[in-house]
Every structure is written in structure tokens, then in C-alpha cells.
Amino acid sequence: MNDLTSYPRLHTRRIHAYAASFGDDLANDLILANTQEGDLCLDPFSGAATTLIQARLLGRSVIGIDIDPIATLIGKVSTTTYYDDEIKDLYDSVSKKINQTIPIMSEMILSNYECEAGCRISINGLSASVPQNEKLQFWFASLQRLILAMLVAISKSYDNPNHRNLIDLAISSAIIHKWPATISQARDIDHSRPHRVLRDNLTLTSQIGIFDNALRCVMRTLNKINRFAKKGDYICKAIEGDAVEVVNQMEPNTVDYVLASPPYFNAIDYPRAHKFSQWWLWPHRNQLASELYVGLRPHGKEDDYIEHCMSIIPRYMNEIAPLRTVSSPTHSALCRYIMDIDAIIKSLSNVLKPRTRLTFVLANNRIQDIRIPVVDIICELLRINKFQAITSKKRSIQHNRRRYPFGLRGFKGLMESEYVINARKIT
Numbered sequence: 001m002n003d004l005t006s007y008p009r010l011h012t013r014r015i016h017a018y019a020a021s022f023g024d025d026l027a028n029d030l031i032l033a034n035t036q037e038g039d040l041c042l043d044p045f046s047g048a049a050t051t052l053i054q055a056r057l058l059g060r061s062v063i064g065i066d067i068d069p070i071a072t073l074i075g076k077v078s079t080t081t082y083y084d085d086e087i088k089d090l091y092d093s094v095s096k097k098i099n100q101t102i103p104i105m106s107e108m109i110l111s112n113y114e115c116e117a118g119c120r121i122s123i124n125g126l127s128a129s130v131p132q133n134e135k136l137q138f139w140f141a142s143l144q145r146l147i148l149a150m151l152v153a154i155s156k157s158y159d160n161p162n163h164r165n166l167i168d169l170a171i172s173s174a175i176i177h178k179w180p181a182t183i184s185q186a187r188d189i190d191h192s193r194p195h196r197v198l199r200d201n202l203t204l205t206s207q208i209g210i211f212d213n214a215l216r217c218v219m220r221t222l223n224k225i226n227r228f229a230k231k232g233d234y235i236c237k238a239i240e241g242d243a244v245e246v247v248n249q250m251e252p253n254t255v256d257y258v259l260a261s262p263p264y265f266n267a268i269d270y271p272r273a274h275k276f277s278q279w280w281l282w283p284h285r286n287q288l289a290s291e292l293y294v295g296l297r298p299h300g301k302e303d304d305y306i307e308h309c310m311s312i313i314p315r316y317m318n319e320i321a322p323l324r325t326v327s328s329p330t331h332s333a334l335c336r337y338i339m340d341i342d343a344i345i346k347s348l349s350n351v352l353k354p355r356t357r358l359t360f361v362l363a364n365n366r367i368q369d370i371r372i373p374v375v376d377i378i379c380e381l382l383r384i385n386k387f388q389a390i391t392s393k394k395r396s397i398q399h400n401r402r403r404y405p406f407g408l409r410g411f412k413g414l415m416e417s418e419y420v421i422n423a424r425k426i427t
């Protein structure tokens with residue numbers, strides 16, 4: 001095991017709001033304790049790229065997988081090398097393009113131009129359009145639609161896909177942001193169910209300022225990552241897809257360490273917030289589908305799930321039985337969740353090298369006053385999948401660093417603690 005005190009802790013600012021991200025200090029410590037330089041780390045639920053960034057900083061190869069396109073965008077930007085000069089030039093160039101559009105946008109606003117969904121506008125040689133989607137009419141004021149259409153057009157004007165990714169990430173970060181610093185009329189968009197608050201005090205300057213802050217925040221973080229990232233021939237990849245499917249396509253016995261915070265059961269609806277950015281960035285993609293997300297998948301044939309779970313974790317089925325009386329669909333969804341986690345553990349066991357380790361960061365939750373022992377259940381799943389030396393350590397959550405939905409389906413009140421589950425593959 002490495003001496004943790006001899007390594008610097010490198011905190012990076014969040015590039016993008018992301019519910020239930022784990023702390024970069026935790027990821028840093030765990031990677032140091034469980035790997036050597038050059039080892040390959042895998043995070044099958046990479047979210048806001050915490051594992052990807054910390055692995056880069058520590059000189060480990062790393063692969064991140066996530067089903068969510070915003071997570072993938074964060075992952076791609078975090079794993080790309082952007083040089084300091086390149087970042088500065090891109091900032092100047094984007095700012096120049098924005099400034100050139102301001103006089104025309106000001107005139108449009110003064111003449112009470114209503115920027116409708118589906119409209120096309122030509123501004124300074126940029127061809128901007130508002131996607132045809134009536135939800136944009138509801139969630140974004142006319143001025144915000146004009147600015148976002150213009151920002152997307154600016155992003156598209158760059159040939160370099162890495163530059164477009166960086167600008168798109170800043171656009172998304174300006175939309176999915178803590179109220180009131182969001183270019184939208186959606187309050188609580190960044191961590192729970194968004195609700196609309198009509199805004200009549202919006203100005204071009206304040207809204208463009210939100211994007212400018214988001215862009216500078218992304219760029220500052222990238223500057224820091226690049227300054228401190230260990231240079232070398234490391235693999236660094238962010239892949240979009242279902243974790244089980246992608247891991248099953250990987251070579252067996254190739255991974256040195258798995259670090260992940262699997263989705264929380266019945267709790268965080270990522271597509272609910274992320275669709276706000278998707279409408280602008282990828283208007284032609286199918287709607288983000290909750291059915292693909294572990295923890296949100298529809299439960300389907302209840303009896304099949306229950307029977308399967310009964311055969312693998314009979315003891316815990318008794319413990320969660322009261323949930324069936326209170327809400328049979330939630331009980332069934334929990335069984336489905338258990339099966340999904342069982343499937344990912346099996347896939348991860350296949351790609352891990354013998355005697356290497358896996359860490360999951362997770363929390364228990366409570367549904368209608370019934371405690372759901374998610375942590376114990378996952379330890380049991382690890383045991384039946386032939387992992388050994390399984391430990392679970394409780395740690396308190398710093399609420400200023402990790403945002404959860406509260407008072408919503410699944411969690412009762414703010415979460416106080418999370419568990420770090422550690423296990424070793426036997427052979």
C-alpha cells in the first residue's frame with residue numbers, strides 16, 4: 001500500500017454540476033491505496049469524471065463508462081489534453097464571436113423579437129436555430145432561447161471536435177446550474193425535480209455572464225488538470241454505453257482496480273435534469289431514456305425478479321419483504337436493481353486481474369420509513385460472486401461537496417453518510 005501522505009491532494013473544481021458525485025479527495029486516496037503508477041483503473045459509472053480526473057493526475061491509465069451523454073461529454077473533455085495556449089486562444093475566440101453578436105441581439109430584444117421554438121436566425125454569419133420542441137418555450141425565456149441558439153451556433157462553427165466538446169460542456173453547465181445562475185427558468189435543475197419560475201429581470205449581460213463563468217470554470221479546471229496530470233503513455237478513455245454491455249466487450253483479466261459509485265436505488269433521475277441540455281446540444285437524439293439507467297429501470301415481471309433474488313440473497317429478501325406490503329412496484333424495482341448490480345459485479349469480476357480490488361461507494365436508503373440495506377446486499381452479492389476480504393466503512397458526507405436530491409423518492413431527508421465497500425477478486 002502506498003504512503004498517502006507523500007502524495008499531494010489535487011482538488012479540482014467541478015466542471016459541471018452532477019448529482020451524487022463522490023469527493024475527489026476520496027477518489028484520490030482510494031486510487032493511491034489500491035494501484036501503482038501505470039495501472040489500469042475502471043469506473044463503470046463514471047458520472048462527473050471524478051475517477052477519470054484523479055487517475056489522470058496520478059499517472060494511472062483509466063477507462064470511464066456511463067450511459068448518460070452529459071457524463072460522457074464531461075468524461076471526454078476531462079480526458080483530452082488541452083494546452084494552456086490552446087485554451088486561452090479558444091476563450092478569446094469564443095468571446096470575440098459572442099461580442100460580435102451582441103449588438104444584433106440587443107436590437108432584437110429592444111424590438112420585442114419573440115424567439116420561438118423552430119425559428120432560424122442569422123447573426124453575423126452564424127446560422128442559429130431554436131430546436132422545434134415546445135418544451136423549450138416553457139422552460140426557457142425568449143431571451144434565453146436566443147442566447148442558447150447563438151451559443152450552439154458558435155460551438156458548431158469550430159472544426160476541432162475537442163473545441164466543440166469544451167464549448168458544449170460550458171453551455172450545458174450554464175443550463176444545469178444552481179439557481180439563479182442558470183440560463184433557464186428551471187429551479188433546482190442541478191439536484192432534484194426542476195420546477196419553473198418565470199423570470200422577468202433577465203438581461204443579455206447577466207445571461208451571457210453565466211455562460212462566460214461556466215466557460216472560464218471549465219477552462220480553469222482543464223488548465224489545472226493539464227498542469228498536474230502525470231505525463232506519459234497512459235490510456236485515458238470515456239465511453240458512452242451500458243456498463244454491463246461495455247465491460248462484457250473488454251478483454252478478461254486486464255483491469256487493476258475498479259472504483260465506482262453505482263447508481264442509487266430509486267433516487268436520482270439523471271435524465272430529468274440532463275434533457276434540458278440535450279434539447280439544445282443533441283436535438284435529434286432520442287429522448288434520454290430512464291429505462292436504460294440502473295436504479296431507474298422499469299421493473300417488468302415482478303415474480304421473475306423476486307424468484308431470482310430469492311435464489312441469490314434469500315436472507316435479505318426477508319428483510320425487504322415489508323416494502324412489498326407498502327409498495328409492491330418499489331419492491332419489484334428493488335429486486336430489478338439487485339439483479340442489475342449482480343450483473344455488473346459478474347462483468348467486473350471477469351475483467352479484473354486475479355487478486356486485484358474493487359471499491360464501491362454507496363449509501364443505504366429508506367423508503368416510507370423502511371430501511372433498505374443496500375450496502376449489506378451489495379456486500380452479499382460480492383460474496384456470492386467470489387470476492388473476498390469484503391469490508392464496508394462508513395464515512396460522513398460533506399454536504400457542501402456532494403449534492404443529493406432530498407425529500408424525493410428514496411431518500412428521507414439529507415443523507416448523512418455513505419459507505420466505502422472494498423473487496424478483492426479471489427482468482
Ligand SMILES: C[S@@+](CC[C@H](N)C(=O)[O-])C[C@H]1O[C@@H](n2cnc3c(N)ncnc32)[C@H](O)[C@@H]1O
Nearest residue numbers: 021022045047048050066067068242243293294
Ligand atoms: C452515483 S453516479 C456516479 C457518480 C460519479 N462517481 C462521480 O463522481 O460523478 C451513478 C452514474 O451511473 C450512471 N449509470 C446509470 N445506469 C447506467 C448504466 N446502465 N450504465 C452505465 N452508467 C450508468 C448514471 O448516469 C450516473 O452518472
